[in-house]
Amino acid sequence: MRDIADILKDWEPVIGLEIHTELTTLNTKMFCSCRLSHDDEPNTNVCPVCLGMPGALPVPNRAAIQSIVLAGLSTNCQIMKHSMFYRKNYFYPDMAKNFQTTQGPVAFCMGGWLDVEVGANGAKERLDDGEVERAKDGSYTAHIGITRIHMEEDAAKMVHVGGAEGRIGGADHSLIDYNRCGTPLIELVTEPDLRSPEEARLFMEKLRQIFLTIGISDCSMESGSMRCDGNISLRRRGTEKFGTRCEMKNLNSFKNLHDALEYEIRRQAEVLEEGGVVYQETRHWDVNARRTIVMRTKETADDYRLFPEPDMVPFDLSEEFVEEVRTRLPELPDQRRDRYVEAYGLKRADAAQLAGDPKLSAFFDEAVAGTQGKLSQSVANVILNELMGYLNAEGHSIASTSITPAQIRSLAELLSSDAISSNQGREVFALMAASGDDPAHIVDERGMRQVSDTSALEPVVDEVIANCPDQVAQYKGGNTKVVGYLVGQCMKASKGKGNPKLFNQLLCAKLAD
């Protein structure tokens, strides 16, 4: 297959996403009062409604509608006051009624957008087509339209026993767990505005950050509470008409989403260049084989016989309802990032990283409160470098760790005031994580506080200069790198307590005389 960069010269990828998110933070299902929990014994959170027993009727979950309105408000959507549910009819036992209750042409949320910032590296995945303004390093912002977000219910979980790869074909029998059946689910559909797998990945990442921030879901791609399908087609550069698209399934991680789309660009380019035809079909990303395989073709697609759900009257959301939801809108990741940059002078990338995760940003907010300038950035550094590295290595999360924002703040203060060196900082962090002690206490107890008093350091520097005539001569001869050796000697002489930055400054000053 051709190299992607080469393919992009001739072909333009057109990508749209369909993202399903289970509203896992609600207490009950979409149309009944069964508990929302997939982990319980199979078929324990069920009732006549979600089991589709004759005579049962759906009653919409008001909190779920508040959640989808919140999702719409956080993604610049128009909230439709008047909308209704529809029935999508298909025969499959994962939906007990043999129809899924979903929405029709008008969803609760219509016509939104999100901007994604594509960094210099990822920007290479999109040909500089002149359609987006690029920075010097190539980075750009892509404006992605959101067609709609609609409300629906999730299906039951099926386990096919005895067949190949857990599929129903050839299975001996199938088990159905209706605990998941009726879970409130929102589906976001983007416009076909995405032009690279990286843009798709960043969009998904940003949406996940937003949904986590507004608290409507745990957004776990691993467990399937957030799922993404990608539609992709290619068109020849310079043409308007969309090519035939394929729908990618099983994109259960950011990496899979990216890689499947990238594979599909190569595959479709190859098919088209060989004079072949891309068929409209659903393809499955095979993670192990690292390729997409056909699941079903358009010819076998179902006719869902969509029609208005007659068991519920259309919704007329009141102004008060929408405004009440609007008051619950928290600070969103982009706003938070900008605040971090403005209020604390953080580097934009660091600010974005902290702002993207609500738990992380809450932790940061607590640690950084009342600080400014160097100390603020130091707090950010300790969290992003030391803390995150530690949590990843230990398999902990920000929510489960016993390390407190006050400890991080204490460590950052020691670092930003040069009381300890950055090497010492790592050591103190490790001791703090192991013992739970306050960093200042650790430093004092172990006498680690570095000396930053020039008058105390000067005699040490003089002594080293006197003891190392060869290196001094080399330095004066133009080999300024040798100063590192001299700093090392100073550190040794001060038993590690001198501030290496100050030693460096003093040495340079004295040797320049």
Place this chain on the structure above:
Amino acid sequence: MAFDIDSLSAAQIAAGVAAGDFSAREVAQAALANVESREGDVHAFLEVSSELALQAADAIDAKRAAGEQLPPMAGVPCAFKDNMHLVGTHCTCASRMLENYQSTFTATAVQRMLDAGCIPVGKTNMDEFAFGSSTESSAFGPTCNPRDLGCVPGGSSGGSAAAVAAGMTTVTLGSDTGGSIRQPAAFCGVVGMKPTYGMVSRYGVVAFGSSLDQVGPFGRTVEDVALSMNALAGRDLRDCTSQPWNTDFLAHLHDGVAGKRIGVIPSLTHAEGVSAEVSEAIEAAAANLASAGAELVEVELPNAAAAISAYYVLAPCEAFSNLARFDGVRYGHQCADPRDLADMSSRSRAEGFGPEVKRRIMLGAYLLSSGVYDTYYYPAQQVRALITQDYKNAFQKVDAVLMPSAPFTAFKFGELSNPTQMYMADMFTVPLNIAGNCGVSVPVGLGRETGRPVGAQLIGPAFADDQLLRIAATLQGFYPELPVSKDFAKGEQR
């Protein structure tokens, strides 16, 4: 104390039980004895719940013995159409598909009747899944009209109408999607009401056409129906289309019709296919109301003629989807030795459903399919809006509209063998379900030619159900009460 249950109204029974003139158990036993002696001729029931009836009766007698106040329908025998759940009974919908299905919860409407003190005598026969106008499509055999055993009782709530006409219960519940309460009420010479859509909870009633279905009561008198409505009406959190209701149906029931404006539509009363005896009876009914002080006003329902067409698009579409759950997977009939999932679903359905059910499912599946939807479903919805507006316009001028409940009196078994002919039996009842307002069928004597009961239909605006019953009560007062039919001439059966 000796009493004749056949001559007692629901209110009289409740009063008698409360006063201790007779016990609830005696009433229950009398009702069950009537079932025992008359059911063989009529076949109104699919299940008789003697044990539940006696238990409920004993509970009421115990309450009375304890000095507690009795509910308003204490001791009144009641039966329920077999598409409503009552724990302790089956709910078959008169279909092989649910032949062995036992209810796991009780329908709200049923529970409200029980809470009002009613005694559950059993579950009544119906057209399979309520698809029909004669009760002939029941998988368990038809019900005979107690007024003439050779005739159908109407449908689909034929068993509920017949049970009341034959005095096997005092009141019953039915469901009305396109006339399934009012038309059998007319055929059997009893009162049957389809309340405004949203007046009575549908929770626990097996759905046919969800946007059209409404539960309502049968009784021999308007007063019994009003008493039942007091129990039934009101918001149910389990049915999000149900509405609150706090008005006493009995409070102004006998206040008469002086000053009320009654709409009449001569073109409908004399429409093609309406028998002369029905037209005459309706004109006489109008004259009676006028003599009681009502003003007769000619109104128009210009789109009424399109109602049947729209109905037979909308109802099958909803039915197709509502009946999709009967696939043999979790409950209901399951075929033997299924090869795979598709085979199990299709064969279970092929074996479990009768021909009329299959016809309507096929119709709905076709009408909703892509490319066809825009041609039928969408225009049908537009017709629905027009008909709803027709009624709104009419109710600007009048308090109620009077028309026949059915174009003819009860017909002989097998007489309407063509489905579209059968569908025309609903021409006067269907528009109401489409518009969602309330209607009641009142017996207005026997047809001059056939000698079978004629029903006059009164139609009222949405949520004016109490006002409608007030007019119905006045109208019924002009006619001698049709006695319970119990002496069946043998050999007159089909």
